[in-house]
Amino acid sequence: MSDLLERLRGRGWRMTAQRRVVAEVLDGDHVHLTADEVHARAVARLPEISRATVYNTLGEMVTLGEVIEVSTDRRAKRYDPNAHRPHHHLVCAKCGAIRDVHPAGDPLADLPAGERFGFMISGVEMTYRGICPNCAAAA
Amino acid sequence: MSDLLERLRGRGWRMTAQRRVVAEVLDGDHVHLTADEVHARAVARLPEISRATVYNTLGEMVTLGEVIEVSTDRRAKRYDPNAHRPHHHLVCAKCGAIRDVHPAGDPLADLPAGERFGFMISGVEMTYRGICPNCAAAA
DNA sequence: ATCCTACAATGGACTAAGTCCAAGTCAATG
DNA sequence: CATTGACTTGGACTTAGTCCATTGTAGGAT
Structure with missing residues (x-):
């Protein structure tokens, strides 16, 4: 189940109770928690875990490329x-609810050479915005 | 020149020295200043203008749809x-340098119905990432 | 099994960016 | 030119996150 944990272990990560809990809490599909949410859930399983450790651990997972940072606004970053x-x-x-989506087409190919301004382009993020069914119903 | 100012005036905006300065500072192409940068430049022309006013004014311009808020990371929002x-x-x-680009294609059409999760979709933002010529040369 | 040590965790102080508010000021209308 | 409701001010407050000195511990070496 904890695919994420599995992948991390394979990279010579020193395994600690804290890291295990963070990885477990973050596992799944359509999961986009803020650092504070991760911390809250981690505390439920390991009461003495600190916020700093959660930040450190999330940061390392991002560096290793096993987790993606998503910031859709100026609110807290979310971890995917x-x-x-x-x-x-x-x-x-x-x-603020988030869903993963897979648009057709190759957005990288859609950027004309004349619009690259000499940049070495490494990737592209697309953020679709709208109103979710819940909020639409409530309105 | 101040196209922006012109448009704002036409909306029954009460014109004050502060608002004029903010609008002037923000005018132009490929302009993506943070609130603090706007404030710094505004102060150069109108020394007693406060940070709160700059935030208020930028917020109103965004609400009126005359300026777009761009947040590419957890750093300060930029105003376009x-x-x-x-x-x-x-x-x-x-x-952190930013350029405006115009990719080909219609990203809204590229999102299959099966991936809309019942949302009423209103728009999409694309953020291409890379290294600018300056930074590439410095490396 | 125990010891070492480099790596990890802790928590509290600190920072950046932004919001809020009560009081004072002023642009536009009459 | 008086009025008034909208605008501005500055300082306190909030949120999200970083930094750092100290303490703890996983995992290899013995």
């Missing part, structure tokens, strides 16, 4: 464990 | 006066 399969995001403008 | 023509952004991962 679905790093192995490329995808983009659909965000509710009201409640 | 080029709201009348749709475009996306190319961001340098090193120095």
